[in-house]
Amino acid sequence: MVSRRSFTAGAVSLIAGMGGGLAAARPLLRWPGGARAAVSLTYDDGLDSQIDNAAPDLQAAGFRATFFLTRQNMEDQLPRWQAVWRLGHEVGNHSVTHPCQLRHCTSARFGDEEIAPMEAFLDEHFSPDRFRSYAYPCGFIGLGEGEESQRIARYGRALRGRIAAARTVSGLANDPSRVVSDPLLLHAYQPTYAVDDPRRAFRYVRRTLAAGGWAILVFHDVLGVRKGEGQTSQASHRAILRWLSDQPIWCAPMGEVFQYIQARQSPARPVAGGQPQPRARV
Numbered sequence: 194m195v196s197r198r199s200f201t202a203g204a205v206s207l208i209a210g211m212g213g214g215l216a217a218a219r220p221l222l223r224w225p226g227g228a229r230a231a232v233s234l235t236y237d238d239g240l241d242s243q244i245d246n247a248a249p250d251l252q253a254a255g256f257r258a259t260f261f262l263t264r265q266n267m268e269d270q271l272p273r274w275q276a277v278w279r280l281g282h283e284v285g286n287h288s289v290t291h292p293c294q295l296r297h298c299t300s301a302r303f304g305d306e307e308i309a310p311m312e313a314f315l316d317e318h319f320s321p322d323r324f325r326s327y328a329y330p331c332g333f334i335g336l337g338e339g340e341e342s343q344r345i346a347r348y349g350r351a352l353r354g355r356i357a358a359a360r361t362v363s364g365l366a367n368d369p370s371r372v373v374s375d376p377l378l379l380h381a382y383q384p385t386y387a388v389d390d391p392r393r394a395f396r397y398v399r400r401t402l403a404a405g406g407w408a409i410l411v412f413h414d415v416l417g418v419r420k421g422e423g424q425t426s427q428a429s430h431r432a433i434l435r436w437l438s439d440q441p442i443w444c445a446p447m448g449e450v451f452q453y454i455q456a457r458q459s460p461a462r463p464v465a466g467g468q469p470q471p472r473a474r475v
C-alpha cells in the first residue's frame with residue numbers, strides 16, 4: 194500500500210510566505226443564497242473508510258464534497274466510488290501512486306506518469322466533463338531540486354493544461370479575489386490531522402466567515418475510533434458537519450466554488466474540463 198500521509202512541515206513552510214490568504218474583514222464576493230462564506234469539504238487518497246463512513250455522514254447532512262482519488266488505493270472499489278460520485282460528489286485527481294519522493298522528478302515525467310494517466314482514468318470511469326481538480330500528494334508542492342520557487346514552477350508545468358485548480362494542505366482561507374490568478378496553490382486546512390478535535394474546524398471557519406472567504410477543509414480516514422495521526426473519528430466528523438449545518442455558509446465541492454468565483458472575476462476565460470454539470474443533489 195502506498196503512503197497515505199499528506200501533511201508535511203515542509204509544505205507549511207513553502208505556503209507560509211505566499212499571498213492569497215485572508216487577512217482582513219472586508220466584503221470579497223457575494224456568495225449564493227446570502228451565505229457569508231464558502232466551505233469545501235475534501236477527502237484525500239480514495240480510502241475505504243470514506244465510502245463506508247464519510248459519504249453516509251455527508252448524505253445525512255445534505256452536503257456534497259470533493260474526493261481526491263489515488264488510483265492505486267481505490268481501483269478495487271471502483272463501482273462503489275462511482276456510486277458515491279453519482280450522489281453528486283466531485284472526484285478529483287490525487288495521482289496514480291501517491292508519490293512523496295519528488296526530488297528526482299521532472300515536469301514531463303511526473304505529468305506523464307502521475308497526472309495524465311489519472312485524468313484519463315477519471316475521464317473513463319467517471320466523466321470527461323468533470324472539473325479538473327487536483328490535490329498535492331503528501332502536501333508537497335515542489336518537484337525536483339533547486340530553489341522553492343523553481344520547484345513550485347516545475348510542479349506547475351506538470352499540472353498546467355491538465356488541471357484547472359490544485360489544493361495544498363495549509364494556509365489561511367482563500368481570498369476569492371486572488372483565487373483565479375493563483376489557481377494551482379489553493380490554501381486548505383487539515384482540522385483533525387494532528388488532534389481529533391472538531392473545535393479546530395470551528396475556529397478556522399469562524400475566521401473565514403468574518404472575512405467572507407473560502408475555506409477548504411481536508412480529511413483522510415474517517416473511522417469509528419481514531420487510531421493515529423491523520424485520522425478523524427466519526428464523532429468529530431459528524432460534529433463538524435452538524436456545526437457547519439448551522440452556519441451561514443455555502444458548502445459545495447471545490448470545483449463548483451472555484452468556477453463560481455471564476456465566473457464573477459474573469460468570465461471570458463474558459464475552465465479546463467468544461468462547465469459544471471448539473472447533478473442530483475444529496
Ligand SMILES: [Zn+2]
Pocket residue numbers: 197198199237238287291329330331
Ligand atoms: Zn494523500
